[in-house]
Amino acid sequence: MCISHPKNSMLVKLKRDVQLPQERKLQPMIQLDALRAIAVFGVLACHWLPKHLFLNSHLALGILGVKFFFVLSGFLITLLLLEYRKNIDDGKKDIGVTIRRFYIRRFLRIFPIYYLTIFLITIFYLRRDPSLIWHLTYTSNFYYSLHPWDINSHFWTLAIEFQFYLFWPLLIFLFPQKHLEKLIVSTIIIAPVFRILCVAMGLSDEIRMQLLIPGSLDSLGLGALLAFYNYNPHRAKTKKILCNWGFWLGGTLSFAIALTRPHIDPGLRLAIADSINALFFVWIVERAARGFGGILGMVLEFKPLVYFGKISYGIYIYHSFVAAVIIPNILSYLGFSYPNSIGIQFVLNSITTVIVAMVSWHYIEQPINNLKRHFKI
Numbered sequence: 001m002c003i004s005h006p007k008n009s010m011l012v013k014l015k016r017d018v019q020l021p022q023e024r025k026l027q028p029m030i031q032l033d034a035l036r037a038i039a040v041f042g043v044l045a046c047h048w049l050p051k052h053l054f055l056n057s058h059l060a061l062g063i064l065g066v067k068f069f070f071v072l073s074g075f076l077i078t079l080l081l082l083e084y085r086k087n088i089d090d091g092k093k094d095i096g097v098t099i100r101r102f103y104i105r106r107f108l109r110i111f112p113i114y115y116l117t118i119f120l121i122t123i124f125y126l127r128r129d130p131s132l133i134w135h136l137t138y139t140s141n142f143y144y145s146l147h148p149w150d151i152n153s154h155f156w157t158l159a160i161e162f163q164f165y166l167f168w169p170l171l172i173f174l175f176p177q178k179h180l181e182k183l184i185v186s187t188i189i190i191a192p193v194f195r196i197l198c199v200a201m202g203l204s205d206e207i208r209m210q211l212l213i214p215g216s217l218d219s220l221g222l223g224a225l226l227a228f229y230n231y232n233p234h235r236a237k238t239k240k241i242l243c244n245w246g247f248w249l250g251g252t253l254s255f256a257i258a259l260t261r262p263h264i265d266p267g268l269r270l271a272i273a274d275s276i277n278a279l280f281f282v283w284i285v286e287r288a289a290r291g292f293g294g295i296l297g298m299v300l301e302f303k304p305l306v307y308f309g310k311i312s313y314g315i316y317i318y319h320s321f322v323a324a325v326i327i328p329n330i331l332s333y334l335g336f337s338y339p340n341s342i343g344i345q346f347v348l349n350s351i352t353t354v355i356v357a358m359v360s361w362h363y364i365e366q367p368i369n370n371l372k373r374h375f376k377i
Contacts, residue, residue, distance in 0.1 A: 033309030074223025250280030
């Protein structure tokens with residue numbers, strides 16, 4: 001199975017909480033929602049389209065979608081935490097209250113439809129699922145690093161993000177301010193070192209080595225580093241260097257890897273490709289946060305695409321359940337068989353998933369998100 005992400009996707013509304021100092025304020029970052037949509041549909045293409053297509057065999061859209069979500073999550077969550085840290089340091093906020101409310105707000109966003117989907121899948125599909133306890137505790141990434149994939153396997157990315165949410169606020173709040181940059185850079189370095197060690201020990205499964213959080217810290221960390229430089233205007237020159245490296249080095253090498261992916265040694269690809277792609281995504285996130293201009297800007301501000309980005313968490317959460325349970329049961333009830341055409345399957349799966357995600361967004365997620373007003377930070 002091709003590995004998915006994303007979504008990310010789990011931070012659909014987080015950017016609305018984020019503000020930079022006046023000198024570097026980002027408004028309103030709607031293009032990031034459009035990029036979420038592109039990333040999550042890359043995941044769908046990875047799961048539902050043939051593996052020999054260029055989109056999957058060379059571009060590896062599923063993996064790229066996952067890594068983009070990680071970079072974006074690292075960026076948005078760190079930007080928010082840095083603002084909270086400033087208020088704590090200035091004596092405006094209590095650290096205990098801030099941490100508690102941060103977790104409550106995050107859990108209100110990610111828990112409801114995650115646990116709803118696990119419940120439904122357990123009832124309708126996997127009645128004796130050995131991975132259930134791992135999903136309930138957001139540790140499924142450990143489970144799937146040792147066991148075969150199943151209908152829930154894409155939840156490994158959500159497990160990694162949840163684990164990141166648990167420890168990252170504590171580090172940002174408690175680590176000495178003058179050493180925060182070193183902390184973030186250290187997290188970035190951990191990932192390629194971890195993957196290189198895995199290769200050296202003969203553990204060269206490109207996907208499974210990413211299931212443990214050390215293997216994905218470069219993507220999360222590079223997003224965090226971009227947030228750090230954005231939040232500190234006096235580091236604008238350093239941020240420019242980072243983004244230039246992201247565009248020229250990350251972009252060039254990402255393109256080269258895409259063209260030659262099937263021919264690159266898996267171990268080498270495991271060791272460096274993720275970091276290179278994440279570096280390129282740093283430039284993309286920064287430019288989209290500021291706002292691309294021209295035709296690209298118009299595309300990324302196309303309202304339907306932006307809307308799909310807003311519901312991307314639901315699309316990511318539900319897509320496997322829709323394809324494996326909802327559609328077959330509906331077709332069976334109506335007296336139809338599942339279509340043989342992969343193209344028709346993809347369109348049917350995608351449209352149904354979007355409809356389910358739309359209903360979820362308006363009737364489950366948004367009402368629950370509104371509860372955040374009781375836990376303002």
